[in-house]
Amino acid sequence: MIRLWIPLGVILLWALVALLAPVLPLSPNAIDLPHILKPGSLHEGLGYDDLGRPVFDRLLVGAHTSFLVAFAVVSLSLIIGSLLGTIGAYAGGWIDMVLVRVIDVFLAFPGILLAIALAGVMGPGIENVVIALSVVSWVGYARLARAQVLSVKERDHIRAAVAIGIPPPQIIARHLLPLISAPLIVEASFGMASVVIGEAGLSYLGLGVQPPAASWGSMIRDGTRYMLVAPHMVVAPGLALMGVVLSMNLLGDRLRDWLDVKNRSVKETP
Amino acid sequence: MFIRFLISRVLTALAVVFGVVCLVFFLLHLVPGDPVEVMLGESARPADRAALQQALGLDLPLHVQFGHYLANLSQFDLGTSFYSKRPIRDLLLERLPATVELGMAALLVALLLAIPLGILAAVKKETAWDIGATGVALFGVSIPNFWMGPMLILVGALWLGWFPVSGREGIASLVLPALTLGTALAAILSRMIRSALLEVLNEDFMRTARGKGLAERTVILRHGLRNALLPVITLVGLQLGALLSGAVITETVFSWPGIGSLVVEAIHRRDYPVVQATVLCISVSYVALNVLTDLAYARIDPRVRLGSRP
Numbered sequence: 001m002i003r004l005w006i007p008l009g010v011i012l013l014w015a016l017v018a019l020l021a022p023v024l025p026l027s028p029n030a031i032d033l034p035h036i037l038k039p040g041s042l043h044e045g046l047g048y049d050d051l052g053r054p055v056f057d058r059l060l061v062g063a064h065t066s067f068l069v070a071f072a073v074v075s076l077s078l079i080i081g082s083l084l085g086t087i088g089a090y091a092g093g094w095i096d097m098v099l100v101r102v103i104d105v106f107l108a109f110p111g112i113l114l115a116i117a118l119a120g121v122m123g124p125g126i127e128n129v130v131i132a133l134s135v136v137s138w139v140g141y142a143r144l145a146r147a148q149v150l151s152v153k154e155r156d157h158i159r160a161a162v163a164i165g166i167p168p169p170q171i172i173a174r175h176l177l178p179l180i181s182a183p184l185i186v187e188a189s190f191g192m193a194s195v196v197i198g199e200a201g202l203s204y205l206g207l208g209v210q211p212p213a214a215s216w217g218s219m220i221r222d223g224t225r226y227m228l229v230a231p232h233m234v235v236a237p238g239l240a241l242m243g244v245v246l247s248m249n250l251l252g253d254r255l256r257d258w259l260d261v262k263n264r265s266v267k268e269t270p
Numbered sequence: 271m272f273i274r275f276l277i278s279r280v281l282t283a284l285a286v287v288f289g290v291v292c293l294v295f296f297l298l299h300l301v302p303g304d305p306v307e308v309m310l311g312e313s314a315r316p317a318d319r320a321a322l323q324q325a326l327g328l329d330l331p332l333h334v335q336f337g338h339y340l341a342n343l344s345q346f347d348l349g350t351s352f353y354s355k356r357p358i359r360d361l362l363l364e365r366l367p368a369t370v371e372l373g374m375a376a377l378l379v380a381l382l383l384a385i386p387l388g389i390l391a392a393v394k395k396e397t398a399w400d401i402g403a404t405g406v407a408l409f410g411v412s413i414p415n416f417w418m419g420p421m422l423i424l425v426g427a428l429w430l431g432w433f434p435v436s437g438r439e440g441i442a443s444l445v446l447p448a449l450t451l452g453t454a455l456a457a458i459l460s461r462m463i464r465s466a467l468l469e470v471l472n473e474d475f476m477r478t479a480r481g482k483g484l485a486e487r488t489v490i491l492r493h494g495l496r497n498a499l500l501p502v503i504t505l506v507g508l509q510l511g512a513l514l515s516g517a518v519i520t521e522t523v524f525s526w527p528g529i530g531s532l533v534v535e536a537i538h539r540r541d542y543p544v545v546q547a548t549v550l551c552i553s554v555s556y557v558a559l560n561v562l563t564d565l566a567y568a569r570i571d572p573r574v575r576l577g578s579r580p
Contacts, residue, residue: 104282105289109549110556111515113533114297117549120537121298135297197414201519204416205534217416224420224523228428238417246412253408 007247018067026057029212037230047232058214065215069199073133081141089149106139119207148180182259193248216241283561348547353539358547369528379452388463410457419450419523436525447524466498507563511556
């Protein structure tokens with residue numbers, strides 16, 4: 001129970017903050033010279049950064065960046081990836097062969113490297129971050145969806161649907177996608193974690209959001225230059241980032257256990 | 271049989287490498303962003319712009335550029351850096367030793383952390399120890415390199431003063447980057463070792479070893495771990511690719527003069543040929559590592575090549 005509710009709570013809390021950040025009375029870019037590099041205290045929240053901007057406010061606005069990118073990238077790549085994977089596996093033949101080759105090529109790039117190169121060439125900006133990370137992430141969903149469809153497409157109800165002449169798009173939407181959604185959801189929750197790290201990583205390298213906009217990654221980057229005098233600048237966004245990523249991974253773990261159990265009982269009843 | 275598996279595996283890998291070459295070239299050429307404008311600025315004179323475009327070969331049609339690129343690649347000519355005007359092959363060869371050194375050290379760190387953690391979790395399965403080890407592993411994969419690195423610098427270099435903040439001078443400078451890069455791998459490996467060890471713990475030979483009165487320690491280390499590590503060691507190969515991409519950020523954090531920091535420097539200098547060549551080089555090594563791992567696995571475990579693998 002604890003392993004489910006605590007991470008879920010952490011994620012929901014940050015998601016709420018991310019959603020409300022644009023309307024909350026925050027001043028993430030207000031420069032307050034007397035407070036430069038001042039550490040946090042009970043009265044002053046989490047302290048101030050190298051330009052005298054409040055770290056707490058920037059942290060909340062950073063959550064907005066983080067969740068916005070994560071949501072956009074995961075939905076984009078989930079939709080594109082599972083659509084392509086499903087079509088490939090369902091159609092078979094040369095369409096599937098081309099898809100498998102393309103997936104193989106994309107998987108030949110280690111992790112975030114391609115995203116770094118793409119974001120670097122396209123230039124900084126939140127849209128480019130979303131594009132770069134989506135180009136990298138769709139492959140995982142496509143591969144998973146393809147494998148899932150291959151394993152269920154010979155089931156009786158699908159054959160029955162084909163036999164009575166239901167058009168393929170409808171079969172895919174009504175009879176295939178619901179069956180393969182569970183593993184895709186689990187994948188998406190791990191995907192959230194890696195996109196959050198990915199966005200922060202790009203921003204850390206200076207390839208993410210443009211200053212003065214706040215991202216947890218760019219806050220860490222700014223903070224590393226003042227670590228000896230103002231460690232709070234690095235510690236605060238790092239802890240927030242770790243908390244969110246850890247919660248997303250934990251939630252993914254729980255979802256996987258939970259959905260696996262269900263899958264097993266489905267398999268046992270023929 | 272092994273020769274046939276080897277040939278088919280290498281041929282597939284070559285096809286993938288060709289796909290990687292195409293993808294890198296076209297993605298980096300088709301995305302918005304004009305290198306000439308970036309290099310000269312928006313206010314450059316049209317004549318200068320045209321001259322630079324011609325000098326870089328960017329005025330030719332894309333398929334002609336691609337043809338030249340392939341022809342050069344086939345002679346291991348990766349082009350010339352916009353920034354330093356030196357052959358990119360030399361730049362890469364200069365940076366390679368540092369990355370290999372960091373990768374090896376990170377692997378060592380990962381094994382040193384993962385083996386005890388994995389054994390502990392497996393032997394004390396479903397106790398507080400196991401849960402603790404699971405927690406440590408989850409933390410390990412959830413801490414990004416670009417935060418872990420600065421935190422280690424803060425504690426190990428700035429507060430304690432035991433290690434240098436950055437750079438590559440002597441063994442001491444290797445410790446913090448290797449720890450940063452190795453932690454995530456350690457987390458993944460410890461989970462693998464746990465499950466591999468759990469599988470062999472109840473084997474007959476383990477009972478025999480206990481039955482003949484060996485100390486528990488000897489049973490676990492000599493009989494259990496030895497058998498459990500076989501699949502794990504080959505899986506390490508697949509994870510080395512993840513190390514390569516982790517190295518990009520870790521090397522940047524520590525100003526480690528390897529291939530990873532070369533990519534980031536090249537991006538900031540808009541040195542596109544270097545970005546392209548470095549991404550290609552890292553991806554090809556990744557493919558090569560995967561093939562080697564597959565082959566090693568097939569060599570050790572005949573079921574792989576005789577089974578239904580494509």
